[in-house]
Amino acid sequence: MKLLRSLCSIPAALLAGGTFAQSQTPDWLQETLFHSGKINTVVAVVALVLVGLAIWMAAFDRRLTKLEKRNGQQTTDQ
Amino acid sequence: MRRNWWKALGVLLLLYVVLIGLRTPLAPTIVHVDTDRITPGPVRFIAQGYGTAFSTEQPPMVWLENSGQRLCAAEVTVLDPLRIRVELEIPEGFRSELSHLHVLDTRAGQSMVLHEAFWTGGRGSGIQEATCPATAFSPSAAFTFPNRAILNETIRNLFFHVPMWFTMMLLMTISVVHSVRALGAGGLRHDVAAVNAVRVGLVFAALGLVTGMVWARATWGTWWTSDPQLNGAATVTLIYLAYLVLRGSVADPGRRARLAAVYNLFAFALMLVFFMVLPRLSDSLHPGKGGNPAFSTYDLDDHLRLVFYPAVLGWMLLGTWMFNLRLRAARLSESRP
Amino acid sequence: MRPAEIGHLLKLELLLDQRQKHAMGGMLLYVASAVYVCYLAVRHIEEASVWNALFWLILLFAAFNTLARSFQREDTGRQLYLYTLTHPRSLVLARTLYNALSMTAVSLLTLGAYTLFIGSDGLDDARWPAFSGIVVLGGIGFAAVLTLIGAIAARAGSGTGLMAVLGFPLVLPLLLSVMRASQLALQGLGLETSGRYLVWLLAIDAITVALSAVLYPYLWRD
Structure with a gap:
């Protein structure tokens, strides 16, 4: 995540300063998503994809662990 | 390793997508002017650039344009690399209309337009077209992504959002092919493949x-439209x-395989019809539809293409790998021993 | 698969329905009470789009109720009997045809009851012949899609709940195009504008019937 943030911050830093006015009232979300050309939206999207894949990996890991346990038990049973 | 080359290819493609897709700067643009209406007489405003490199050594050329009328700026002062102050004299004869602001930075080789920048409230019926003093302009060859209004930096999401749907469709197609074969002899083996393809496909749908x-x-201001x-x-x-749910409610594996395969085939066919019918039912906010400031597959920028196609392939390979696992x-x- | 076989099966369905008059009566009661509940809730509707949406909601649930019966009412004995005597393809085509007929009746009845109770204020430009035609076509479309879904749900051995889960996303394309077409008819636009929606409707009907004929024999086997 840190690596990603720093990666993202490179173009953000290069292009910084583009905080242009938004017509709506700025709430925290607006502030976060719209800051410097909306780069944080990209950060959020990439982070969500990684989180999603990590959740999948964790689920798959559990599935494999169960499988290993079952096979292990069977070998001790024999 | 020889049989696993495609997995490595997928990872390498995604690495390329992350590096190039996130590091390439957006094309410089003017994003904002601090006025939205100008009237005849002397006018002064500040234009805010994004990714620009204005220099005091050679200020950019600035002019206003609206359907045939052109008005050159009297003076341009560079405040910092991202901001210029423009002074111009609007003649009485200027026609009242929305004007575009053109900025030409010959030093950096950057040509920018802010469309419909402000309303010029003239009282006349138009002025003679002026020609601003021209200097040799050679556009910079820097590799950039387009900076479109509203989208701005989020144009990069093209590489992380759209390929999810492509990957999902690929996995559902794999599933339907296995469902067809599951209806034949030895269906159970293919049934396992079909359901696992759907499960991984749903992960990509969720993403x-x-x-x-x-x-x-x-970009649109709401989570859902x-x-x-x-x-x-x-x-x-x-x-x-x-x-x-259907699979969960049938206990017998043989019957489950057949019912699920029939439903999968039926649903897939209706889904294809749905995709043909749906976009024609209404106007869309979605990029490339209904005059939105965005892209369709046809006017995708060449630079975006260079990252988008590898992204689609990379995510598809990753999805296939997940399905394989x-x-x-x-x-x-x-296989119980 | 012979036309005569389909005809015989169709007759059998009609006979079974006559024997189970309470089922048909229950259907009518459902339509009447659904419309009456809507009437109590809203009295009368000024806006064409709301009028249209409410009507299609009632009809959608009526369709699920009517069509869920078609495969669930048979016991294993009769199933086995039909299995030995007929080709599954004729059976599914006969059932689809029969369901289409009963849905035509149900949709016209619903339309009648709905206009009677809710009224048609503010729908002065509506083209009622075109609207009724679209309603009937929509009803037939529901029958085409939900017949196979009903068969799957019945084979899975669970009740109407599963049928709703399986069928709902699949009738959506049909529902959306039919609602759009009927909306246009209510606003007084003729078939020249709503015509293309009807073409899609017919295409969906044709595709689903063809798919049912191809896929049903696989459900039958056990």
Whole structure:
């Protein structure tokens, strides 16, 4: 995540300063998503994809662990 | 390793996508002027650039344009690399209309237009077209992505949101092919493949939905709109969740395989019809539809293409890899020694 | 698969329905009470789009109720009997045809009851012949899609709940195009504008019937 943030911050830093006015009232979300050309939206999207894949990996890991346990038990049973 | 080359290819493609897709700067543009209406007489405003490199050594050329009228700036002062102060004299004869602001930075080789920058409230019927003093201009050859209004930096999400749907469709197609074969002899083996393809496909559908919602919030202002693409995505997700519910409610493996395969085929065919019908039912907010400031597959920028196509292939390979892992685990758990 | 076989099966369905009059009566009661509940809830509707949406909601649930019966009412004995005597393809085509007929009746009845109770204020430009035609076509479309879904749900051995889960996302394309077409008819636009929706409707009907004919024999086997 840190690596990603720093990666993202490179173009953000290069292009910084583009905080242009938004017509709506700025709430925290607006502030976060719209800051410097909306780069944080990209950060959020990439982070969500990684989180999603990590959740999948964790689920798959559990599935494999169960499988290993079952096979292990069977070998001790024999 | 020889049989695993495609997995490495997928990872390398995604690495390329992350590096190039996130590091390439956006094309410089003017994003904002600090006035929205100008009237005849002397006028002064500040134009805010994004990614520009204005220099005091050679200030950029600035002019206003609206359907045939052109007015050159009297003086341009560079405040900093991102901001210029423009002074001009609007003649009485200027026609009242929305004007575009053109900025030509010959030193950096950057040509920018802010469309419909402000309303010029003239009283006349138009002025003679002026020619601003021209200097030799050679556009810079820097590799950039287009900076479109509203989208701005989020144009990069093209590489992390859209390929999710492509990958999901690939996995659902794999599933339907296995479902067809599951109806033949030895169906159980193919049934396992079909359900695992659907399960991984649903992971990508979820990713597509979540990333799409964040992107929609930043560009359209809401998490969800009644848009054909969004409704289609929601329906597809519902169809495949129903597929899993159907599987869950049948105990006998042979019967389950047949029922699930029949439903999968039926649903897939209706889904294709749905995708043909849906976009024609209404206008869409979605990029490339209904005059939105965005892209369709046809006017995708060449630079975006260079990253987008590898992104689609990379995510598809990753999806296939995930499917491959799940399928192998499922086959392992079914083969009781 | 012979036309005569389909005809015989169709007759059998009609006979079964006559024997189970309470089922048909229950259907009518459902439509009447659904419309009456809507009437109590809203009295009368000014806006064409709301009028249209409410009507299609009632009809959608009526369709699920009517069509869920078609495969669930048979016991294993009769199933086995039909299995030995007929080709599954004729059976599914006969059932689809029969369901289409009963849905035509149900949709016209619903339309009648709905206009009677809710009224048609503010729908002065509506083209009622075109609207009724679209309603009937929509009803037939529901029958085409939900017949196979009903068969799957019945084979899975669970009740109408599963049928709703399986069928709902699949009738959506049909529902959306039919609602759009009927909306246009209510606003007084003729078939020249709503015509293309009807073409899609017919295409969906044709595709689903063809798919049912191809896929049903696989459900039958056990």
